[in-house]
Amino acid sequence: MTNENVQFDVEMLDGDAKARIEAISKNILGLGKKDTEATFELGALIDEASTVIGDDRLCDSWLVAHLGFTGRHARNIRAVHRNLAGLKAKCIRLAVSPTNLYKLAHAEPDGIEAVLRIYESGQRPQVREVSAILKGPGDTDDTDLPIEDRPTLTGLAKYGAQEQRSRITRMRELLSYIIAHIIEAYEPELRGRAVVKSHLREKIRLQSEEAHDLLRIMIGLLRRDDHWASAIGHLGLVDPENDGGCARLLKLLNQLQYIENVSSKTLPAFLKDSAIPQLQWSLGLKDKEIAALFEKAAEKNAPKTAKKAAKKAQAKNEPERAETPSEGPPSLEDKKTEKPKHKFERPDFLNKAAEKAA
Numbered sequence: 001m002t003n004e005n006v007q008f009d010v011e012m013l014d015g016d017a018k019a020r021i022e023a024i025s026k027n028i029l030g031l032g033k034k035d036t037e038a039t040f041e042l043g044a045l046i047d048e049a050s051t052v053i054g055d056d057r058l059c060d061s062w063l064v065a066h067l068g069f070t071g072r073h074a075r076n077i078r079a080v081h082r083n084l085a086g087l088k089a090k091c092i093r094l095a096v097s098p099t100n101l102y103k104l105a106h107a108e109p110d111g112i113e114a115v116l117r118i119y120e121s122g123q124r125p126q127v128r129e130v131s132a133i134l135k136g137p138g139d140t141d142d143t144d145l146p147i148e149d150r151p152t153l154t155g156l157a158k159y160g161a162q163e164q165r166s167r168i169t170r171m172r173e174l175l176s177y178i179i180a181h182i183i184e185a186y187e188p189e190l191r192g193r194a195v196v197k198s199h200l201r202e203k204i205r206l207q208s209e210e211a212h213d214l215l216r217i218m219i220g221l222l223r224r225d226d227h228w229a230s231a232i233g234h235l236g237l238v239d240p241e242n243d244g245g246c247a248r249l250l251k252l253l254n255q256l257q258y259i260e261n262v263s264s265k266t267l268p269a270f271l272k273d274s275a276i277p278q279l280q281w282s283l284g285l286k287d288k289e290i291a292a293l294f295e296k297a298a299e300k301n302a303p304k305t306a307k308k309a310a311k312k313a314q315a316k317n318e319p320e321r322a323e324t325p326s327e328g329p330p331s332l333e334d335k336k337t338e339k340p341k342h343k344f345e346r347p348d349f350l351n352k353a354a355e356k357a358a
Helices: 015-030 036-053 056-067 071-083 085-094 098-105 109-120 127-134 152-191 197-220 244-257 267-283 287-301 303-317 332-337 348-357
Strands: none
Touching: 015 036, 015 056, 036 056, 036 071, 036 085, 036 098, 056 071, 071 085, 071 098, 085 098, 085 109, 098 109, 098 127, 109 127, 109 152, 127 152, 152 197, 152 267, 152 287, 197 244, 244 267, 287 303
């Protein structure tokens, strides 16, 4: 029996409960745009309604019949409130989309953490990307065997798909970390300061090395007609020459893990013209997302300067004040309306003193 088939009548409730349900209904209808914060508020209201009614299924039937929800929508929103309450502030700060919140509300902690790390890197993952990250290895299998022990080549295919998803997720984390620190290191160049190579090296060396080795394994296992020598994977992998963006990314990661070999003189141009554009391509970042990373870097590197720039931009965007009338001689109209000036009268003691002096 579905929730839609369960019948519930508000009139069955006592006076206080009925009044509370009616108030909750008004609050639900009064919510505006369904953004992250509104989704949590809606979840809290639906959960409260479930408590007043006393049964989740009866509550869902009321939402379907009187407020136009579907049963699935009601369950998803309630799950957001119940399962993500501890992450509410973080999700609101990162502006996680409502649809992705529904996905996270039914996910394991590790998957939730992986998705939120992507948001923290400045990216806006699509629903299909979040679904791929959260998809468990045994979602459609009833067997208790570990995925690496599943029989037949079908089991091998599923094992390979799981490993590839895991590697892609890790690669995204590494590249997001690297580009954020490269932008942080390059940002002083925009203010006439030097790019400190030693600081950058310490921050990205290990991550660049891991990402390089991981990418070599992944593209080394792919069939490439011009590179049969590398088809056996990382055991005999040579750097590919004609594999498009992934080959260029592999070369870049090799340079980044040995960033000390890039001269200090050419380092800023290398970061601006090679590293940042290639990493942007790899992560699929938009220009506005890169701009946001630069803003974060500016706030971290020079908080006072960033604050002044923000105030200046805010002042520039404020509407201009109405012009004050130009100063000049009053017109005849003004003279007519001017109040007569108060005539100064000398006090009595001054008049008496003047008479005596005379």
